[in-house]
Amino acid sequence: MGERLVLLEHRNLPGADTLAVYESISGYEGLRKALVMEPRAVIEEIKKSGLQGRGGAGFPTWIKWQGVLSNPPGERYVICNADEGEPGTFKDRELMLRLPHMVVEGIIIAGYATQAHTGYIYIRGEFTEPARAVRRAIDEAYEEGYLGDSVAGSGFRFDLNVHLGAGSYECGEETALMSSLMGERGQPRAKPPHAPLPVVAGLWSKPTLINNVETYACVPHILRRGGEWYASMGTERAKGTKIFSVSGHIRKPGNYEIELGTPLMELIELAGGVDGQLKAVIPGGSSVPILPASRCADVKLDYDSCRAAGTMLGSGGFMVFNETTDIVKLMAVTARFYAHESCGKCTPCREGTRWMSKIFDRILRGNGRPEDPDLLISICNNIDGRSYCPLGDAAAWPIRASVQHFRHEYEYWIQHGESPLGPHSVPRLTRDSHA
């Protein structure tokens, strides 16, 4: 199938981050089109496109938009989730850096469709370069009247603010992001069945739409070329294109935009092939279960096929590992990540992630115990489904899958106190994660 460039078509066009160049590639046409439609009709177009959230969960976008629009009149907000923190993912970074107007345009259309007048783009604090690009785009959009009291002369008012985080993966979780945006510690907030959805009561308890950067970036194209055109790409149940951030032991790392449903192995080919021999792939960011090479052959990159293979499409953070990769060490890094990023609010995630990380440290010090693999699985089971927000689940899934698929490597470490792949295996570790 090859690449199918929609969002990234002009990624290398010099100046594509400026308004003038962006307009020359049909920029803001989607917005102009939307502004003469009824908000409901805009949502209808999104519905036709079959667009699903690109932030990780793949939730149908139009349902959220509809949810916000159907509230009684009143203040409502639109948020762009640009916290991109999922290990292995760097697509939002490139979109913001090279094509910030595309993201801004998508957010304005979403604002119009949901009849919100204020938007926030929450960018992770480390992303100062992408944030500057977005800032410049917003300033230009104000100057040209695409933002402000009368968007493109339509009389529709929309203001867009930039808000930066300050270092926390959990703030990518939508309710934690709202806490952070409201000036609090980045801890998640109640959701159904305990509290209303954000589309009913989100930021400051007002109806709030939150979508990922890439999701918004799809919107201008859908408006411009029609939902049906967009839906013609991809598969029956996963429409359109998706950007995969390919990294690891791969010859040409980078972002690849492909139609959903493209075979996994084809993406590897597109990215120049494995640097070495394929051992495993994590297809959707660190939170999804690892796929051993043996299972990669038939997998297609869409939601259903990934699920059937025991993993998930996630955020599209596609990490490739070759034969030198020591899975136990790889998972030690993963465990350390979640222990570091757990917000601390709920018991299973706060205690479970740290405990697992300590177990990995001990195994890697040569003090593994025969019961450790089962203990890890049991801890994963005790976190999975019981934490306050999905970060706990995300910590449990990859580790549990790694024990299931690579138990022999754990056993080797435990028996011998060293890597089954010898001293040159990767990743090499700097030190205990919690010395």
Next chain:
Amino acid sequence: MTVASEYKKGRFSEAALKELEEIASHYPERKAAMLPALWIAQREYGGQLTAEAIEEVARLLGRPTVEVEGVASFYTMYNLGKRGKRHLEVCTCLTCAVLGASEVVRKLEERLGIEVGQTTADGEFSLAEAECLNWCEAGTVVQVGSKYFGNVTPENVDQLLEEVLRTEETTGVGQADTVVKVHLGRRRERARHTGEGDSTNG
């Protein structure tokens, strides 16, 4: 007579106070300016969130000090007072780890004469490991303040250090300033276009 808040004079400059007010105007509640206010404070207090900085933010936002300290200590980027002027953060998360981040860390430790988590005696450098910086295509990634360095290897570490030394920016102040500036926009200009701005503009 309403209670006048008995503000202790803080270190926020007039310009900083104006920035804060502009940022606060983006939200329906003042508390939402917490993160940007902490960034402003870090810059105004020379790159560190000292106790006085936290107290000033608490006063300016009308929030309890413990709440502000709780927010500041939740996030990893604020400097609560242990870092060097140039704070090097090496991503040692998954992709960078398999691509050799630990060698980069070792090399930096060797060159700086400190270990991860430490600051050089002259206060010039500090070194830390970071979780995913999300530019994995360029692993190993090193972040210094508002700058990302990609494809760092033990071989080009010296080049990186030179470049870091060439820039004037110190991490605590420079990064904070960049972040603050990104919050500030040209929303005022809009008034000119719609013709309802103040006349001094025209």
Next chain:
Amino acid sequence: MPDSQLVNIVINGRPLTVPKGEMIIEAARRIGIEIPHFCYHPRLSKETGANCRMCLVEVSMPRRGPDGTVTLAKMPKPQTSCSLPADEGMVIETETPAIVEARRGILEFLLINHPLDCPICDRGGECPLQNNTLHYGPPTTRFVEEKRHLPKAYPLSQHVVLDRERCIHCARCTRFAADISGDAQLGFLKRGADMEVSAYHETEFTSLFSGNVIELCPVGALLSRDYRFRARPWDLATQKSICTECSNGCNIKLDHRAGKLVRVNARVNEVVNEEWTCDRGKFGMGHISSEDRIRRPLIREGDAFREATWEEALSLVEQRLREAGASTAFLGGSLSSNEDLYVLQRLWREVLGSPHLDHRMGPSFARNVDRIRVLGHTGVVRSISDLEKKRTIVVFGSDLAVEQPIVYLRVRKAWNRHDARVIEIQPASLRSPGHSNRVADFASVSARYDPAERVGAAWDLLRTAVEQRLVENSALPNMVVGKLDTAPTCSVISALSSILLEPPVAVLVGADAVRSMDMMDVLEPLGALAQALGDAWTIAVPASKVNEQGARDLGILPDTVPGGSPSATFGFNSHEILESAGKGNVSVLWVSGLDVAQEYHDPAFAARNLEQAPFVVFSGMHLHATARMANVVLPVCSVAECDGTYTNVEGRVQRFYKAYEPSLDVREEWRIASNLAARLGCPMAYVTWRDVLAEIAAKVPIHRGCTPDRLAGEGVLREEPVLTGATKP
């Protein structure tokens, strides 16, 4: 918030009907199912709750198919019952194998970093973590790593120590400080497994309510510094009581051992203190078991006291009273029980024929009838819990959290939970009160007056009400209308102009006004407003000592008999009593409880006259400055050593219970008084305190309902006196 709509749910196969929105954990309680939990607390906000994950249950929701058939869809993940609002058709399972497993997992997580130092932990024996582990926990530990190490015992406040290794991060204490006491001095720092509870930069937690977090903490992380290592819970006996440290009448439990008070915990009374206490009460009652209690009667000999028998002491007092007759006076009494006060005033009025009784420490000694005329009632809060129904609450001249701690919590709750608007009109000195429970922190308007402007501030409030047409001139007394233009005004008026006094309104007038010579001038405009608005408005001039209201109601006043009616003859007020005693015109002065030489508004005046008084009897627990000036000292029982009732600030008569036999040679005051009456030839037929209580209920109309059985629960709000003489001037 539960609403009035009812829904049908099923818990463990049992159908029940509950208010829609009631949390499932509460609904389960209705049918006797206790779902284990740590972080949940019904009075704390749900917003930051549901974090411990102990209360997980399985949930199925009805789902209507396209053909109209309803099927049950089980939610894939278990849900926390503490935050799950009941909804129609919900089916809950609390004991499935998956749930039992989940609980075991959660407990294991909570225990891995817990030091398990139960044998030396003060919470041992009454620890939810310990108890839940016993019932639901894992049999052994699988945790072989190093536990978290943190400095032990960080002194969080004057009264509370924090042991962070034991903390399970339930956020109960932080939520208490943020939602209930409002000082917001506790919070979480850092994140993940490094997260810890702290006050800002480990500074002191200066809340006036810090002790509550000890009881809220579901483990032994927050402990009382006083109680630390003093006893184990299972060694303690406990008794229901009433806090004696202010007039709010908090319901408490006295935990005691070997005839000594060991600690004070809150006891639930929804209409008074809910389940809170303030630090003054929780940590301030130690004096009832202190070493300096008076152990037996004392008789002055020269410059010193000698110990005496009761017989000796009482016959000496008897002899002096007999000689003095009507030239005796009684001062104090606001620390005594209703039973004590009733019998004491009988001794005075009926046996000695003296009308000279007063409990007030000044400076204003306005006649009670005048006060009632101005206020329309005796100036009680009427109902602490009703403050929640007010739309506007004005705090006038009061450092409320200090003067009326529990009233303060209710005012804050009215603001926090029911959106009441709070206005404070305060003396300038209250700008920085030196504690963190300031009304200013949540008041919509904080106006400050100079002490010289106090009366003007009160008139400004009335003028604001008139301006807003909350009240018409015609509804105000002519005298007051006449003064609207001429009475003083002050800067407060401009601060008030911006706010709306939406009824119902309550005004709480505090010490700055009450403890001033201006009291009646301040009350004149406020009382007129209160009367004009009737029930839409309340004005309260709250009592401050534990039974000050009882003393007011039961005639420890020179012009009022028990029940509030004017007495036939008017006696001396406190000032006159002291003055006459100093001049020798009062030959026996009896002081009860209060340290008059210190607490009188003009201490030097009081001390000088006490010094010169011919014969002073003191009845009380401690040998303070006033007691030291007495000729005879009669030691009395503490609240833990006898039964009785107090009347709190809202006029609620509440029962306290004897916790243990006194180890000292002390007696109840009512017994002392009735013994003296008998000696003086007028025996009173009281055998137990119940006889006195019954007589009060029978003879004092406002105490009609105060029978022992009715007093057992939330206490009884005594009626308001009907004033025959009080008409609109």
